Amino acid sequence: MILKGFEALKSFLSKPKNIVLIGHRNPDGDAMGSTLGLQHYLTKKGHKATVVVPNEYPDFLHWLPGSENTYRFDWQNSQSQKAINASDIIFLLDFNALHRVGFDMQKTLEKYPNDFVMIDHHQQPDDVKYMYSDVEICATCQMVYQFIEMNNDLDLIDEAIATCLYTGIMTDTGSFRFRSTTSKTHRIIADLIEKGAQNDKIHNNVYDANSYGRLLLLGQALSNLQILPAYKTAFITLTEAEKKKFDFQKGDTEGVVNYALSLKGIIFAAIFIEDKEQHIIKISFRSKGDFSVNQFSRNHFNGGGHDNAAGGKFNGSVEEVITTFKELLPTYKNELNRSYEI
Incomplete structure (x- = not known):
């Protein structure tokens, strides 16, 4: 303190x-x-x-x-x-x-x-x-x-x-x-x-104040969910077109990343959200155990926060951030495997 x-x-x-x-x-x-x-x-x-x-x-x-x-x-x-x-x-x-x-x-x-x-x-x-x-x-x-x-x-x-x-x-x-x-x-x-x-x-x-569009957007996000079991990792994507389709409003993606973390066997989760207004991909990371998403985000995605909850950003497309993210994971495989008892 x-x-x-x-x-x-x-x-x-x-x-x-x-x-x-x-x-x-x-x-x-x-x-x-x-x-x-x-x-x-x-x-x-x-x-x-x-x-x-x-x-x-x-x-x-x-x-x-x-x-x-x-x-x-x-x-x-x-x-x-x-x-x-x-x-x-x-x-x-x-x-x-x-x-x-x-x-x-x-x-x-x-x-x-x-x-x-x-x-x-x-x-x-x-x-x-x-x-x-x-x-x-x-x-x-x-x-x-x-x-x-x-x-x-x-x-x-x-x-x-x-x-x-x-x-x-x-x-x-x-x-x-x-x-x-x-x-x-x-x-x-x-x-x-x-x-x-x-x-x-x-x-x-x-x-309990969800709009109809927000629930449909959540459904889209969950349908985009991908799991990488070798790294105990899951991630979600949302494009600008998908947000627009379901009348995206500020706060509609709040907490969505936690659905990925809730999967059995997953200790590292991310959501990548295209933001045309800021010309970036907004990122939220969550983790269980000792794996620090704060340090991960600081090292690679110009962000930070807490050990188990952090944010970041990426200059590029959704496809490019996914490629970058996947390329980073092998470096952290040992940390991810020993981070949390499942």
Whole structure:
């Protein structure tokens, strides 16, 4: 764990400040839950807090308390720039490096004259003045809870804060099933429920709000599934044409890679998604056991994340990324075979 400048930050925040909170590009449940949850807390402390995200986030997160007041940098650029320029400090939540917000927003943040606070659980964070980093914690939302706890303010957590933080922890732990989910995580979840988080409602809003097109897209993805038993590996592909055919919306591919990992005998899974807007192949990796997809992605696909969950990107076609991926696997065959007892 890295806890840097915490006492100085407490002193800085002892008087009302103008604060901006930023999540990573293509925000997920943890990014939205942590930014909105912390926004509600800081507002209760007397600060003016504004959430700015780089781009659109999934429709199944738009119900989160405070979501309607969030600025999108790509769409509401003037409002976002105004909020950033007027702020006394910026919180960076659920990402470890400025490039994770996208090129345009990165350039804006690199010119920012004031200080950053980073609260994040990804490996190899950039160095900023104030930092709370812990790669052992399952979700940034849990870190926000613990940040509030460090300030002796757990009594300030209300239903809105509890709902946001519960959502982020639930989504980043795969509904509390990943290895990073600890007994402390469950104790925090219990407290969030006691403080007003309606666990059944949250789960329904996130996981049981599928469009017809999203389910058809999932069917297409599963029909594209390929298994490489010699490497205990499986992967899924989705082309731009397939996405368009089923009226793809932001968030529709969230969690699809986990279906590949759920196969018996598989310990390494990937999904390759063509993204014409960014001119890349977006990649998500998942693993079981000791095989680090974080290191694999850093080494070969300009990405990173956690040991068992990481992302990356590839400049080329779907066919080319599949060829590259398959060519890499023999190098890792021994690691894959001893990674996990099946």
